[in-house]
Amino acid sequence: MYRTLTVLVENNPGVLTRVTSLFSRRGYNIDSLAVGRTENPAISRMTIVVEEDNNVIDQVTKQLHKLVDVIKVDDITEEEYVDRELVLVKTDADATVRGEIMQIVEIFRARIVDIGQNTLTIEATGDASKIRAIIEALKPFHIRELVRTGKIAMLRGGRFTTTKSGD
Amino acid sequence: MRQKGAQILTKCLAEEKVEAIFGYPGGAVLDIYDALYHSPLKHYLVRHEQGAAHAADGYARATGKPGVCIATSGPGATNLVTGLANAYMDSVPLVAFTGQVATPMLGRDSFQEADIYGITLPITKHNFLVKETGDLPRVIKESFHLAATGRPGPVLIDLPKDVCQKEASSGYPQNSQLRGYRPLPESDPLQIEEAAAAIAGARRPVLCAGGGAVISGGSAALRQLAERCSIPVTTTLMGKGVFPDDHPLALGMLGMHGTRPANYAVNECDLLIAAGVRFSDRVTVRADAFAPEARIIHIDIDPAEIGKNVQAHIPVVGDVKTVLEQLCRQLPEKEEGAPWPARLARWKEKYPLKYERNSGKIKPQYVVEQICRVTGGRAIITTEVGQNQMWAAQYYTFTRPRTFITSGGLGTMGFGLPAAIGAQIGRPGETVFNIAGDGSIQMNIQELSTAVSYRLPIKIAVLNNGYLGMVRQWQDIFYGGRLAHTEIPGPDYVKLAEAYGAVGMRVSKPAEVPPALEKAMEITDRPVLIDFMVDRKENVMPMIPPGGTVSKMLEE
Ligand SMILES: Cc1ncc(C[n+]2csc(CCOP(=O)(O)OP(=O)(O)O)c2C)c(N)n1
Numbered sequence: 001m002y003r004t005l006t007v008l009v010e011n012n013p014g015v016l017t018r019v020t021s022l023f024s025r026r027g028y029n030i031d032s033l034a035v036g037r038t039e040n041p042a043i044s045r046m047t048i049v050v051e052e053d054n055n056v057i058d059q060v061t062k063q064l065h066k067l068v069d070v071i072k073v074d075d076i077t078e079e080e081y082v083d084r085e086l087v088l089v090k091t092d093a094d095a096t097v098r099g100e101i102m103q104i105v106e107i108f109r110a111r112i113v114d115i116g117q118n119t120l121t122i123e124a125t126g127d128a129s130k131i132r133a134i135i136e137a138l139k140p141f142h143i144r145e146l147v148r149t150g151k152i153a154m155l156r157g158g159r160f161t162t163t164k165s166g167d
Numbered sequence: 168m169r170q171k172g173a174q175i176l177t178k179c180l181a182e183e184k185v186e187a188i189f190g191y192p193g194g195a196v197l198d199i200y201d202a203l204y205h206s207p208l209k210h211y212l213v214r215h216e217q218g219a220a221h222a223a224d225g226y227a228r229a230t231g232k233p234g235v236c237i238a239t240s241g242p243g244a245t246n247l248v249t250g251l252a253n254a255y256m257d258s259v260p261l262v263a264f265t266g267q268v269a270t271p272m273l274g275r276d277s278f279q280e281a282d283i284y285g286i287t288l289p290i291t292k293h294n295f296l297v298k299e300t301g302d303l304p305r306v307i308k309e310s311f312h313l314a315a316t317g318r319p320g321p322v323l324i325d326l327p328k329d330v331c332q333k334e335a336s337s338g339y340p341q342n343s344q345l346r347g348y349r350p351l352p353e354s355d356p357l358q359i360e361e362a363a364a365a366i367a368g369a370r371r372p373v374l375c376a377g378g379g380a381v382i383s384g385g386s387a388a389l390r391q392l393a394e395r396c397s398i399p400v401t402t403t404l405m406g407k408g409v410f411p412d413d414h415p416l417a418l419g420m421l422g423m424h425g426t427r428p429a430n431y432a433v434n435e436c437d438l439l440i441a442a443g444v445r446f447s448d449r450v451t452v453r454a455d456a457f458a459p460e461a462r463i464i465h466i467d468i469d470p471a472e473i474g475k476n477v478q479a480h481i482p483v484v485g486d487v488k489t490v491l492e493q494l495c496r497q498l499p500e501k502e503e504g505a506p507w508p509a510r511l512a513r514w515k516e517k518y519p520l521k522y523e524r525n526s527g528k529i530k531p532q533y534v535v536e537q538i539c540r541v542t543g544g545r546a547i548i549t550t551e552v553g554q555n556q557m558w559a560a561q562y563y564t565f566t567r568p569r570t571f572i573t574s575g576g577l578g579t580m581g582f583g584l585p586a587a588i589g590a591q592i593g594r595p596g597e598t599v600f601n602i603a604g605d606g607s608i609q610m611n612i613q614e615l616s617t618a619v620s621y622r623l624p625i626k627i628a629v630l631n632n633g634y635l636g637m638v639r640q641w642q643d644i645f646y647g648g649r650l651a652h653t654e655i656p657g658p659d660y661v662k663l664a665e666a667y668g669a670v671g672m673r674v675s676k677p678a679e680v681p682p683a684l685e686k687a688m689e690i691t692d693r694p695v696l697i698d699f700m701v702d703r704k705e706n707v708m709p710m711i712p713p714g715g716t717v718s719k720m721l722e723e
């Protein structure tokens with residue numbers, strides 16, 4: 001099953017390699033990974049989606065904890081959280097289909113961010129199922145290029161996955 | 168005070184009370200060597216950087232203190248790699264320094280540039296590429312802290328040449344601040360209570376002690392618990408010495424080449440108390456059929472070891488020594504005469520390790536027994552890898568922790584000689600014996616020159632069978648006797664030893680074994696190598712074939 005981990009790491013050079021090489025060496029599957037600085041520039045947050053069973057997740061978490069640059073690991077899968085992915089899709093779009101595409105964009109509350117002579121570039125954000133749905137909807141128009149981020153996630157309400165001292 | 172990076176380095180090493188540095192110079196570390204020239208630090212020049220890493224490793228295992236080694240950039244650094252991987256697998260505290268090309272030259276495939284930081288990521292506990300001289304004191308402080316605390320391991324510091332040349336403030340921090348590092352997890356008192364209850368209720372308990380028990384200094388606590396509750400004890404290869412082999416409750420080593428009593432006991436026990444072990448496949452042989460009737464208490468300082476290879480029923484995260492002491496306090500003394508230890512004692516009598524004693528040939532097992540006799544069982548034994556290693560583990564009677572120094576996890580041929588050098592330097596008062604194979608000894612034979620230079624009285628017993636014996640054994644048993652490239656002719660070891668300036672002896676008859684060893688014990692100013700012409704086709708027995716279970720155990 002898919003598990004969502006949020007991992008706070010020291011913003012040191014090499015930290016991304018440490019995390020990803022741990023996954024590849026021990027044979028764990030990363031479904032997606034998103035990483036960026038937090039409100040504290042010395043700390044980055046990774047959101048990692050892993051497809052493994054519970055025993056393996058337990059090992060993944062413990063092995064991540066062993067990395068000196070890893071400050072905190074939370075498995076938030078069972079928690080209430082908000083998650084988002086961002087996708088950019090460039091489809092074929094001559095004059096005859098543009099209207100149809102724009103309707104789809106509207107339904108998904110996506111945006112058109114660029115227009116070429118025969119193409120449209122669409123930006124959509126949402127959780128994984130919404131992203132999947134809009135991609136499906138755009139497929140018939142022939143997707144020329146697609147780029148998406150990994151998932152980022154945050155707990156709902158007044159709960160946090162930052163370190164206690166807030167640093 | 169402002170100093171050059173290289174001087175900051177030597178100053179910090181002095182602050183850490185480093186007594187021995189094993190190293191080899193080169194262009195990228197010229198500044199460090201220049202600082203060493205002006206420093207009272209003791210540096211030992213090896214003959215190959217792999218030797219430096221293994222010597223630092225042997226030093227660390229013998230003393231419990233971190234070993235330190237230095238190599239230049241590029242080939243010097245890559246020559247350390249096997250030694251680092253070896254230390255990582257066996258949780259040995261090392262701090263390795265490598266030279267690196269100057270920071271403006273990084274990433275340009277400069278002369279003698281190798282990405283040792285990237286190369287060693289998966290084989291170090293942590294590593295650093297230092298880009299600012301001012302970071303040096305903190306990085307060195309953190310490295311020694313990381314190497315020696317929690318589950319120990321090697322740490323590498325890559326030092327670009329300009330970082331060693333620039334000046335910065337040299338104040339050494341008092342402690343390190345690593346917010347992501349928690350070396351000493353608190354044990355859960357409830358888990359300890361549950362473990363104690365399980366021990367109190369067990370009818371057929373067995374203690375299994377590994378390298379973690381040695382590292383934590385848990386020898387006395389282990390013995391106390393075993394004696395208090397009459398629990399028989401088996402050790403892994405890495406645990407040898409943590410419990411006296413001559414103790415009535417000792418079962419010997421378990422696993423692929425373990426004793427019958429140890430493997431039978433694990434097979435039939437209803438409770439296995441695993442202390443500082445990682446359930447290597449050489450121990451479990453087949454993990455899903457391991458200790459089939461037992462509940463397992465797994466004590467380890469590294470939470471990631473629990474449930475990694477074998478599922479534990481009662482996990483106890485914590486320092487082995489502390490946990491064993493806590494268990495002892497919670498458990499009542501058991502009366503004498505329990506049926507289970509008595510049964511194991513009968514197995515011990517019925518199934519001793521055995522070999523043919525009247526063949527007229529020198530049996531390698533006999534050589535090990537005689538080494539044990541002449542050293543009173545009190546030597547520090549290092550080994551190479553293969554049959555020699557297994558016979559050393561089986562036939563030497565170990566009674567003290569940190570006296571069996573062997574490459575357990577990586578199985579590195581060529582480890583024993585440099586490790587013996589490091590152990591002798593760390594423990595100058597002890598007799599250090601390298602029990603070697605003729606194949607392995609050739610992998611780092613150049614270090615004999617190091618041992619001669621520093622007048623180290625290490626003894627090397629080459630169990631010369633003319634084969635890569637352990638591989639030959641597998642070919643004979645599992646590959647129809649097709650001995651593909653395992654016969655390995657060697658040099659004249661007596662002449663070789665003499666060429667290096669060591670003493671060389673050859674022993675071809677069983678009767679010559681004891682006098683040769685006694686003579687070797689009298690030499691105190693240089694290394695001795697004894698070439699024992701042993702029975703060439705002797706096998707290590709018993710043996711559980713890979714993937715097999717105790718019932719499939721082979722015996723000649
Ligand atoms: C560096 C390295 N290369 C290869 C091996 C595989 N290997 C394991 S045991 C062994 C034979 C060792 O021969 P020798 O040192 O003569 O010991 P013996 O088994 O004969 O006592 C070999 C080749 C290894 N363990 N390490």
Ligand SMILES: [Mg+2]
Nearest residue numbers: 604605634636
């Ligand atoms: Mg051999």
